[in-house]
Amino acid sequence: MSADESTPVHDDAVAELASIRQSIDNIxxxxxxxxxxxxxxxxxxxxxxxxxxxxxxxxxxxxxxxARLRQLAAESHLDPAFAEKFLNFIVAEVIHHHERIAGGER
Ligand SMILES: O=C(O)C(=O)C[C@]1(C(=O)O)C=C[C@@H](O)C=C1
Structure with missing residues (x-):
């Protein structure tokens, strides 16, 4: 029997996946x-x-x-390196926006 055939176990997994995906979408x-x-x-x-x-x-x-976000991440079982990369990604975009504003762009 292949994995995509309907079985009670497969149906349960499909239902749980749909439910988890709803929460992922909300987050x-x-x-x-x-x-x-x-x-x-x-x-x-x-x-x-x-x-x-x-x-x-x-x-x-x-x-x-x-430093603060790395600490929070560690306490939350999130990879501190990921938290740092994520913050740096956002802050780089903010700095870009600041520079555009300072240069007279809106
Ligand atoms: O707090 C500031 O001075 C900001 O400009 C905001 C912010 C941020 O996005 O958190 C962005 C750029 C700075 O280098 C530091 C922090």
């Missing part, structure tokens, strides 16, 4: 909503920094953020 939606809020705040920071002549990047602040 992905929450992540997108949280990122959208974060970028709204960082846009405000971009205008604030540009108006005050402050540099787009703040490596000292980033060091504190990385």
């Amino acid at each position: 992905d939606a929450a992540v997108i909503h949280m990122l959208a809020e974060r970028f709204k705040y960082t846009q405000r920071v971009g205008y604030l920094k540009a108006g005050a002549g402050m540099p787009a990047a703040d490596p000292g602040r980033e060091q504190v953020q990385v």
